[in-house]
Amino acid sequence: MDATDRIQQIIAPSVEAMGYEIVRVQVSGTQRPTLQVMAERKDNAAMTVEDCADISRAVSAILDVEDPISSAYTLEVSSPGIDRPLTRLKDFERFAGFEARIETRFPLDGRKRFRGVLKGVGDGSVLIETDTGPATIPFDAVQRAKLILTDALIAATAAQQ
Numbered sequence: 001m002d003a004t005d006r007i008q009q010i011i012a013p014s015v016e017a018m019g020y021e022i023v024r025v026q027v028s029g030t031q032r033p034t035l036q037v038m039a040e041r042k043d044n045a046a047m048t049v050e051d052c053a054d055i056s057r058a059v060s061a062i063l064d065v066e067d068p069i070s071s072a073y074t075l076e077v078s079s080p081g082i083d084r085p086l087t088r089l090k091d092f093e094r095f096a097g098f099e100a101r102i103e104t105r106f107p108l109d110g111r112k113r114f115r116g117v118l119k120g121v122g123d124g125s126v127l128i129e130t131d132t133g134p135a136t137i138p139f140d141a142v143q144r145a146k147l148i149l150t151d152a153l154i155a156a157t158a159a160q161q
Contacts, residue, residue, distance in 0.1 A: 003069065006068050007025050007027070007035065007063070008025040010066050011037065011063070014062055015039060015055060015058065015059070016042075018054065018055065019041060019042050019043070020039045020042060020055060021040055021041075022037065022038070023038040023080045023084070023088075024036070024037075024038040024080075024085055024087050025038075026038075027069070032072055032073060032074060033069060033071065033073045033074070034073065034074045034075075034076055035063075035069065035073050035074070035075050036076045036077075036078065037059055037076070037077045037078075038078055038079070038085070039051075039052075039077065039079070040079060040080055047079035052078060053077075056075060056077040059075060059077065060075060063075070082147070082153060082157050083146060083147050083148065083149040084147050085144070085145065086102075086142075086145040086147065089121055089124070089126075091145075092118055092120065092126045092127075092139075093120050093121050096120040097117065097118065097152075098147055098148075098150070098152065098153050099115070099116065099117055099118075099147070099148040099152075099153070100115070100116070100145055100146065100147050101113070101114070101115045101146055101148055102126065102128065102144070102145040103143050103144045104137060104141045104142060104143055105141055105142070105143045106141065108135070114128055114130055114135055114137065115148070116130035116131065116135070119134070121139070122136070124138065124139050124140075125137055125138050125139060126142060126145075
């Protein structure tokens with residue numbers, strides 16, 4: 001288990017008890033690393049600055065006790081944003097109908113990059129309609145995925161708020 005997985009395991013129960021879900025935990029940099037915690041509200045309402053501050057205070061307190069990062073670091077808490085990363089299988093289901101970019105850990109049918117309209121999930125795989133036809137990508141093969149900022153995504157996001 002790497003450091004980010006360990007950090008996520010440590011903070012997830014408290015963050016979830018507060019009414020949020022962790023979208024991604026990421027550590028970057030070496031001199032003074034940045035720990036990025038990306039979260040969203042369980043009720044899918046828009047995240048506020050106060051939400052991020054509440055999570056930041058809770059996560060700071062937990063990490064002060066657990067101390068999973070031995071050096072000084074910067075904690076950054078944010079919302080996923082409109083062109084959010086897709087990190088959980090349920091994200092691909094939730095955003096079916098929207099355009100996404102997916103990069104795989106290894107080539108599938110001779111390619112590692114897919115762009116198209118998400119069609120949901122099936123049997124643990126992501127379904128996407130690309131310019132060259134439908135593709136089925138095993139979820140565990142996904143290295144990186146994110147929504148593409150389109151007028152349809154902007155309109156759908158605006159309608160939620």
